[in-house]
Amino acid sequence: MSLLSIESLNVRFPSQGGEVTAVRDVSLEIGKGKSLGLVGESGSGKSVTSLAILRLLPPQAMVFGSIRFDDEDLLAKNADEMRHIRGARISMIFQEPMTALNPVMKVGDQVAEAVLAHGRELREAARRRARGDGRVR
Numbered sequence: 268m269s270l271l272s273i274e275s276l277n278v279r280f281p282s283q284g285g286e287v288t289a290v291r292d293v294s295l296e297i298g299k300g301k302s303l304g305l306v307g308e309s310g311s312g313k314s315v316t317s318l319a320i321l322r323l324l325p326p327q328a329m330v331f332g333s334i335r336f337d338d339e340d341l342l343a344k345n346a347d348e349m350r351h352i353r354g355a356r357i358s359m360i361f362q363e364p365m366t367a368l369n370p371v372m373k374v375g376d377q378v379a380e381a382v383l384a385h386g387r388e389l390r391e392a393a394r395r396r397a398r399g400d401g402r403v404r
Contacts, residue, residue, distance in 0.1 A: 268338065271297040271320070271357075276332035278315050278324065286329070289315040293332075317359050322349045354384055 278290040290312040297303045305313045318324050320334055322341060334341040336357055344352065368377055375397035 268299070269296045269335070270299045270301070270337060271295075272333070272335045273316075273320070274333040276316065276319060276330070276334065278312070278319050278331075279329040281327055281329075290319065321353055321357065321359055322346075323353075323359075 273296075274294050276290055276293040277288065279286045279288050281287075293312070293316055295303065305316065307313050315324070319328075319330050320336070320341065322344070324330065330342065332342075336352070339352075341349070341352070368374060375394070378397040379394045
């Protein structure tokens, strides 16, 4: 069984000159415990593909095809359901370093913030782990 399966993914955006296709007919499959690198030229649709998987595209984006994660149809999930999946079960490491981390916040606090978003009872354990004080058991 696949962990992530994408079939015929297409992403279009409206523009003044008509629709612009950012992703055209992408299909891929990633098995549990496997990795996949998405490589291409600037503007080839790597980030838009990733954002489509996480359902983080702007509302005007038109997404067609199938995105299944752990046999769940991500395109059928509402915003609240996606909020519980993002970060806890699937996440993205953004490629732009200036937007990935806030330079005025400590890195450990930013890492802890992501963990805390998915379980408030983990507050102190998350901070210890982010600082490197706590052991992962």
